[in-house]
Amino acid sequence: MFVCTLLTDSSKPSLDPALIDNLRNAWGGGDAQWLAVDEAASFSLEVMPDNRWEVWAELQGLGVDLVILPMEGRRKKMLLADMDSTMIQQECIDELADVAGVGDRVKDITARAMNGELDFEEAIRERVGLLKNLPEAVIGQVLEERITLMPGGPVLLATMKAHGAYAALVSGGFTAFTSAVAGKLGFDENRANTLLAEGGVLTGEVGMPILGQQAKVDALEEITARLGIAEADVLAVGDGANDLGMLGRAGMGVALHAKPAVAAQCDVRVNFGDLTALLYLQGYARSEFVSV
DSSP states (O other): OEEEEEEOOTTSOOOOHHHHHHHHHHHTOOOOEEEETTTEEEEEESSOOTTHHHHHHHHHTTTOEEEEEESTTOSOSEEEEOOTTTTBSSOHHHHHHHHHTOHHHHHHHHHHHHTTSSOHHHHHHHHHHTTTTOBTTHHHHHHHHTOOBOTTHHHHHHHHHHTTOEEEEEEEEEHHHHHHHHHHHTOSEEEEEOEEEETTEEEEEEOSSOOOHHHHHHHHHHHHHHHTOOGGGEEEEEOSGGGHHHHHHSSEEEEESOOHHHHTTOSEEESSSOTTHHHHHTTOOGGGOOOO
């Protein structure tokens, strides 16, 4: 058995009941369950539709996300999340670079690295090198003035944790940011790279080893083993090429507002919904959300 979920942008919900009924009838689906009025609905399916991706493409033009998942094990016991452009709306290194006066140069490297066009380790070394001699205090300034949470993140964490889930933030970014974001959102642990500083200024180097795509897979393996749960029990979410390893291994790997080259390799794509979409995909109704 499968479950088909349709989602729209929660800030301007526009899910048409007629669309749900037409699709359910065409695919021989079960009764529709509205998870949130005008925003999210789901119905059961006995088989995976042959024209799944054709319908998905058509619905993208209407501002609707379509996701089909196995019914069994729908609710996950662990959240494994990327940080930059996933749990927060920015790329931290781009914000630091902007303050340092090398914003355009670094943003270009970041975009190419996240799209899988550059080697991640080489890209991070090059970008961090451009931050040499930036005052370490700028990190706190950027956190305070430039970093904003992705909509839906606090509710996602609060709801999953209220139902017993474990949450880990694993980033190719930096611990100075992940520790603050993890603390604010309620993650149980966080892993990231370390910006090296000396005498109150950044040295332009990053601590070893550099955490990239493999580090996220390692976190998935290590944390599930420690918790005694299966990788199938994990919901992973990210947007960049360095997230593909964990997205492919997790029971539910969600490409959230992802780079096109990344989304193309993922079956679960959320392009319009915010982070609460991850709750709908697990079958939570809005009435079950834990407010914060």
